[in-house]
Amino acid sequence: MPSDLNxxxxxxxxxxxxxxxxxxxxxxxxxxxxxxYADAPSDEAFExxxxxxxxxxxxxxxxxxxxxTGGHTDELGYRIDQDAYALPPIDLTPAELGVLSxxxxxxxxxTLQTDITRAMVKLRAAGAGDPSVDxxxxxxxxxxxxxxxxxxxxxxxxxxxxxxxxYRAAYNGAVLTRHVxxxxxxxxxxxWYLMAFDRDRQAPRVxxxxxxxxxxxxxxxxGAYDIPDVDTDVMLxxxxxxVRQAVVAVRxxxxxxxxxxxKPVPDGERQAWLARLPADGGADGSTPTGWDVLEVPFRSVTxxxxxxxxxxxxxxxxxxxxxxxxxxxxxxxxxxxGGARG
Amino acid sequence: xxxxxxxxxxxxxxxxxxxxxxxxxxxxxLARRFGTTPAQIQKDVDALWVSGTPGYWPDDLxxxxxxxxxRGVVHLTEARGMTRPLRLGTREAVALxxxxxxxKATGAVQADPARxxxxxxxxxxxxxxxxxxxxxxxxxxxPGGDRQVVSVLAAALAAGHRLRxxxxxxxxxxxxxEVDPQRLHTQDEFAYLAAWCYRAGxxxxxxxxxxLDAVETxxxxxxxxxxxxEIDFAALFAGGSSPxxxxxxxxxxRWFAEEVPVESVRNLPDGDFEVTLRVTNPGWLRSxxxxxxxYVRAVAPSALAEDVAGAAxxxxxxxxxxxxxxxxxxxxxxxGASGAAFSPDRH
Numbered sequence: 001m002p003s004d005l006n007x008x009x010x011x012x013x014x015x016x017x018x019x020x021x022x023x024x025x026x027x028x029x030x031x032x033x034x035x036x037y038a039d040a041p042s043d044e045a046f047e048x049x050x051x052x053x054x055x056x057x058x059x060x061x062x063x064x065x066x067x068x069t070g071g072h073t074d075e076l077g078y079r080i081d082q083d084a085y086a087l088p089p090i091d092l093t094p095a096e097l098g099v100l101s102x103x104x105x106x107x108x109x110x111t112l113q114t115d116i117t118r119a120m121v122k123l124r125a126a127g128a129g130d131p132s133v134d135x136x137x138x139x140x141x142x143x144x145x146x147x148x149x150x151x152x153x154x155x156x157x158x159x160x161x162x163x164x165x166x167y168r169a170a171y172n173g174a175v176l177t178r179h180v181x182x183x184x185x186x187x188x189x190x191x192w193y194l195m196a197f198d199r200d201r202q203a204p205r206v207x208x209x210x211x212x213x214x215x216x217x218x219x220x221x222x223g224a225y226d227i228p229d230v231d232t233d234v235m236l237x238x239x240x241x242x243v244r245q246a247v248v249a250v251r252x253x254x255x256x257x258x259x260x261x262x263k264p265v266p267d268g269e270r271q272a273w274l275a276r277l278p279a280d281g282g283a284d285g286s287t288p289t290g291w292d293v294l295e296v297p298f299r300s301v302t303x304x305x306x307x308x309x310x311x312x313x314x315x316x317x318x319x320x321x322x323x324x325x326x327x328x329x330x331x332x333x334x335x336x337x338g339g340a341r342g
Numbered sequence: 343x344x345x346x347x348x349x350x351x352x353x354x355x356x357x358x359x360x361x362x363x364x365x366x367x368x369x370x371x372l373a374r375r376f377g378t379t380p381a382q383i384q385k386d387v388d389a390l391w392v393s394g395t396p397g398y399w400p401d402d403l404x405x406x407x408x409x410x411x412x413r414g415v416v417h418l419t420e421a422r423g424m425t426r427p428l429r430l431g432t433r434e435a436v437a438l439x440x441x442x443x444x445x446k447a448t449g450a451v452q453a454d455p456a457r458x459x460x461x462x463x464x465x466x467x468x469x470x471x472x473x474x475x476x477x478x479x480x481x482x483x484x485p486g487g488d489r490q491v492v493s494v495l496a497a498a499l500a501a502g503h504r505l506r507x508x509x510x511x512x513x514x515x516x517x518x519x520e521v522d523p524q525r526l527h528t529q530d531e532f533a534y535l536a537a538w539c540y541r542a543g544x545x546x547x548x549x550x551x552x553x554l555d556a557v558e559t560x561x562x563x564x565x566x567x568x569x570x571x572e573i574d575f576a577a578l579f580a581g582g583s584s585p586x587x588x589x590x591x592x593x594x595x596r597w598f599a600e601e602v603p604v605e606s607v608r609n610l611p612d613g614d615f616e617v618t619l620r621v622t623n624p625g626w627l628r629s630x631x632x633x634x635x636x637y638v639r640a641v642a643p644s645a646l647a648e649d650v651a652g653a654a655x656x657x658x659x660x661x662x663x664x665x666x667x668x669x670x671x672x673x674x675x676x677x678g679a680s681g682a683a684f685s686p687d688r689h
Contacts, residue, residue, distance in 0.1 A: 013394070332654075
């Protein structure tokens with residue numbers, strides 16, 4: 001046999017040997033019989049090589065199981081149980097495979113791309129036909145990169161191990177080391193979050209991944225905790241309150257994005273709302289013109305106020321009072337940014 | 343860059359398992375299926391050919407029909423028991439299932455029952471095959487705009503028809519355009535339509551929630567020079583040589599640094615932070631700084647600060663004329679009073 005096998009070919013021969021062995025192979029048998037291992041220069045080098053190869057196979061979903069060889073020695077044997085690693089029959093149609101191919105483009109992170117590419121290689125090996133992308137022509141969903149924290153956090157969630165990292169608090173900007181038990185990684189509204197049990201606070205907490213300022217270290221033993229069945233949106237506080245209506249006056253042709261969500265107030269109420277606005281150009285005290293009055297649905301007072309303030313003088317909030325107050329607060333703060341204060 | 347050993351091993355095992363079920367397959371087809379080159383498939387076959395069970399006598403080895411290989415066809419004759427495709431690992435299943443669940447919930451998929459059905463069935467088969475539900479990762483993308491608009495966009499994309507749209511820019515300017523739709527890209531908090539815009543005579547990217555109205559015409563889309571296959575988000579946000587602005591924020595506005603493409607972020611000792619960004623869209627920046635004003639500590643250059651303050655003062659003038667008195671510091675009291683005094687009688 002060639003002695004200069006590259007690692008992939010050595011691994012291939014190891015898998016074939018351990019699948020085909022009658023009972024199990026001892027380490028010594030692997031070293032002497034399996035192509036690629038004989039050239040290990042020392043016992044230590046062989047041990048390292050074999051351990052690394054076992055880890056790599058486990059990561060690929062090919063677990064090497066350890067069994068007693070029986071008899072007189074306490075030496076361990078190794079084999080691969082094919083039933084444990086085989087993919088159950090999965091009969092994908094071309095359209096479904098097309099959907100999966102599109103899913104493969106979903107992730108921006110290299111680690112996730114690697115995971116999904118491997119999944120696709122396995123599924124393609126299962127004999128599925130050629131993908132047809134017709135069903136989803138022109139669609140391209142994707143999510144922004146999770147970042148480096150993904151790898152260790154997934155490892156921790158899989159093994160139920162705790163992690164620690166340095167985290168910048170949003171309310172005062174201080175950076176502290178946090179010790180948490182990771183439950184789930186979630187993406188909402190363009191942000192990535194970790195849902196976890198905070199060991200320091202002894203309570204569930206949500207962390208924004210972009211505020212993690214160090215590497216995530218996986219610490220402590222496996223199986224250290226259970227992951228409860230939590231609702232992502234409840235935990236992230238995105239289960240918003242009820243929808244309410246704001247009434248806003250809008251300059252003609254302006255704030256079209258706001259108009260698209262709202263609808264004009266009934267004709268009978270329009271005049272009463274307009275009476276609350278200053279008369280245009282100081283005319284003869286008649287009701288102001290040059291405004292449309294809309295009802296716009298909103299959930300968050302600060303969100304609605306922020307949007308309205310962003311339109312400057314093109315939008316005036318009439319109701320409800322908390323939205324109006326919050327809008328005015330933002331405008332006052334913005335006015336104070338200029339040099340000529342007052 | 344050399345291929346990683348684990349990725350190559352996966353393909354080597356995949357090729358054997360696939361060929362065992364598929365029979366003779368041309369090299370090109372195999373390359374396409376496993377996303378590699380015909381030359382690499384040849385190397386893979388050469389490696390497989392000398393691999394097998396210990397002993398490595400001819401009968402121990404994976405074998406191919408040599409005459410077929412010469413004709414460019416890979417014909418497996420001995421698999422040495424490696425006939426079963428590998429199951430998906432937890433991480434692989436998580437990556438696929440989370441992506442499919444997120445796709446299922448996008449407006450563009452929901453708008454079309456046929457699409458929903460195929461995503462649903464793919465998801466079902468996958469979760470059957472992977473066993474446990476992969477809950478470790480939960481992604482939800484933007485709803486992606488008005489349902490009516492999204493279904494028109496999706497229909498036009500599928501049929502390859504030109505669209506007539508009414509669009510409001512981030513600077514609040516409305517325009518009517520005819521566009522050849524190319525791709526509907528749902529990314530995080532927004533969905534984007536990539537299209538050839540006849541008004542601009544160039545490729546343009548439109549945010550779907552800013553498309554006020556869309557009508558599918560019966561004109562087929564055309565080929566356009568210089569049209570890109572992918573949306574280049576970096577280019578979309580890149581500032582190029584636009585002027586720089588520097589803004590100091592209180593910690594509560596941290597999301598600005600996280601979600602807006604900025605040139606640099608500097609964390610200050612007291613927890614404040616300072617971002618530098620290129621001003622590509624002054625209207626958008628003015629509007630955003632007013633929205634965030636309670637958390638803005640300083641803006642440079644001063645012309646930008648003055649621009650923001652001026653827009654805010656113009657708006658305050660309207661509120662003040664309407665009863666929210668000038669100079670009031672206790673906003674709650676003032677606005678509360680005006681709210682009570684002016685509430686129209688509603689039924």
